[in-house]
Amino acid sequence: MRKTNRALNRARRLVPAVALTAALVGGGAVTATPAFAAAGPLSLTVHAPAVVGFAGGPVEFTEHIGNPGDQGTSVVLDFEIESDLGTPPNALSLDYFSDMTGGWLPVDLKARSEGNRLVNAGGTGKVTVPAGGTDVRLRLGVPMGKPHDGATNGGTGPNLAFRTAVKGWWQDSPVEPPLNDTHVINVEGITNGVSGVPATAVAGGAPIEFDAVLRNPTPSAYTNLGNVLFTDRHARVEVRGADGTWTVLAPVTTEAEPPAGFYLDGRNSSAAPGSSQTKRVRVSYPADMPQGATELNPCVFVNEGDGTPFRGTTMCSPGATVRVVAPEPKPTTMPAPTGTPESTGTPAPTPSTGSNGSNGSKPQPGGDAPAAQQAGDVTRAPAAPAASAPAAPAGDAPAAGDRPVGGHLASTGADSDRTGLIAGVGALLVGAGAGAFFLARRRRTS
Template identity: 50%
Template sequence: MSVARVRRTRRTAMVAAAVVSAALCGMVALPASAAVAEEPPRATLSVDAPDSIGFAGRPVEFTETIANPGTSDTTYGLTLDTLSGLGTPEHAITIDYKDPASGAWKAFPLEFHRGQDGVSYSGLLAGPDGVTVPAGGEVELTMRIGAPMGLPHDGASNGGFASIRLHSGVVALDGSWAGLAQDTRTIKTEPLTTSLSGVPATAVAGGDPIEFDAVLDDPTPSDYVNLGNVLFTDPHATVQVQDADGSWRVLEKVSDGIPGDPAGVYLQGRDSGIHAGGTTVTRVRVSYDATTPAGATRLSPCVFVNEGAPFRGTTTCGAEAAVQVLPAQARS
C-alpha cells in the first residue's frame, strides 16, 4: 500500500468532501459501458473500534479490515470522517495508521471543518496504489484514534465533546468514487478523575498538619503524558508529600501570575504520566501557619494535560474539600 498525502488546499477539501459524501450515500452505479466491460469492484468493511478513549489522552489502537469478494485483485480507497460537538477545537482529534511495509505510524491526512451541527475531521487514504486486496482475500489495517485536545504543551483550556462519531468508508478508485462499504461507530471520550480522600474537617493555625490521600484515576484505555496533578491551597498552607521511603518532602508553591488566583503544588511534578486503567495515590500533609485567619478554607484538586503556562491546558477538576481552620489558641 502506498500513500499520497492530501494537500491542504481548497480543491483538495472539495474533492475529499465529495468522496466522503459518495461513501455516505452508499453504492454509486458505474456507467453501463464500464459495467459491461469488466466486473464492478465490490468490498466489505469490518471495523473493530474502541468503545471509548481518554479525553486529552494518548491514542487507542483499533483495526479496519477490507475484504474483497470479487475474482480480481482490487485497489480501494479508505475514507474516514469524524463528527463531534461544536466545542471541538483544532488539533483535538488524531487518527494514525501503521504502514504495512515499514511498521511505522503515519498520520491519516485529515482536514478540519466546522459546521452548524458540529465539527468534522475528514480525509482519504488512496494515493496511486491505495489499499490493494487480493481476490477473495482481506487486508487488516492497524489504526489508532486519539483526542489530544491540542498539541504537546499547548492543550485547549476550554471546549470539549462527549463522543466521536467515526464513519469509515471503502471507495472505488476507478474514477467513479463509488461507495462500496461503510461503517459508523460512536466512541465515547472519558476524562481522568481526581479526588481527595479522608480530609479532616478541621485544622489548627500553627498546629500539626492534617493528612489525607490525593487520588488520580485513569479509567480510560488511554495512557496520559505531559500531565500536571495539582492541589490548590490557601496561601498560608504548606504542602508535603510522602515519598516511597516514608520521608516527607515539601512541595514548591506555583502561581499562574494572575492576581487573586490561588497557588498550587504539583503532586508528582510537571509532565508526569499515568497508564491506562491506572491509579496513583499520594499521601499528603497540609499545615497552616499561625497567621492563618480562622474560618473555612478549601483544598482543590485539578489535573492539567499539555500545559503551556502553569495551569493552562486541558483541565479536569475534582470536588473541593472544605477545612475549618481554628485559631492558634485552639491547640491542645
C-alpha cells in the same frame, strides 16, 4: 453427406481456437481471467474503541476489509469524525499504518460545519486488499492540541460519531455494493480527587492527612501531565513517598491565582491506561493563618506550556473545605492536686488521749502546754503559795520603758491564761514584801 459437411465445419472452427490457446500458453502470458476469479464482493468490519481519553494519547484499533475472491484489489478509506461545534483546531488526530512505508501516516483532516456539529474529514492513501482480505491499523485520539500547547477551552464530548467508507482506488471503479460503517465513541477524561480530608485544621498545629487519587479509566495514555492540588499559598504541603519519607512540595503561584498549586507528581508526569494512583498528603497552616474556611481543590492539566503553569487542557474535580481554627488556650492556673494529707495541706489528725489527759507529747520549750488538748481535759497548773515565791528585789523591777504596754506580756493560745495568772500573783507578792519592809523599819525607828 450432410453429416460429413457438419463435421468438417466444426473442425474448421475448433482448429483456430486450439491454436490460439496453445500459442498464448507457450508465450507465458494470460490476458484474460475467468469471471469466477474476480475480486469481491468486499466487506467491512470496524473494531472501533468504546472510549478515548480526553486530551490523552491515541487509541489503536483495526478495520477489516474482507475479500472472498482469489484476486487482490486496491481501495481507499474515507473517514468523517463528527463532534461538538466548539471543538478547537488540532483537537482530533487520526493515523493509519502504511504497508508501503512501514510506518504511521497522519490522515489530513479538514473541518466543516454541519448544523450544530463539526465534521473533520480525510482519507488514506492506497490500501491493497489481497485475496482473503486484510486488516487496516488505525489510531484515533483527542489530544486537544499539540504537545505543551493544549487547548484551554472548547470540547469534543461527550462522544464522537466515527464514520468509515470504502472506495475504489480509481474514481471509475466504485466498490459495489457501497461499504460504510458508523460507530459512536465516548470521550472520557482523567480525574483526580481527595478523600478522607479532616473537617478542621489548627493554625500552627499538627498537619492534617488525607489521600489524593489520580484515576485514568480510559484506554489512552497520558503524558505531559500535571496533577495539582490548590490551597492557600502559605500552607505547607508534603507527599509521602514509597519509602515512607515525606517530601515538602514547592508552591507554584501566578499573578492571577491567589492560591498556590502544588504538583503532587511533579511537572510532565504520566498515567498509564486504566491506572489508579494514590498519594498520601499532609497539609499544615501557619499560626497567623486567618481563621475560617479554606479550600483544597484538585485539578489536572495536560500539555501545559513550558513557561506557563496551569495553562493547558484543564480538568478539575470537586475538592474539600477545611475550617482553620485557633489552638486551644493554655490553662493559666494549676489545678488543685489530690492525694495524701501532706500534699493537700490538711493537718494530720491528733492521736486520741488516754483517761489521764496525756497524749504522750513532750512539752514545748518555755513550759508551754501541749498545743492540742480536748476541751474537757484542759488542767491548769495550781498557783504557787505566796510564801514560797521569792520576793523580787526593789531594784530588779523592770524599767518603765521595758514594761509591756498595759502591764501584760504578749501571749497566744492557751498560754495567755497562765501568763496573766502568774503576772497577777507576782504583783501581789511584790506588794506584800514592800509592806512588810515598811512596818519593820517603822518599828525600829520608834
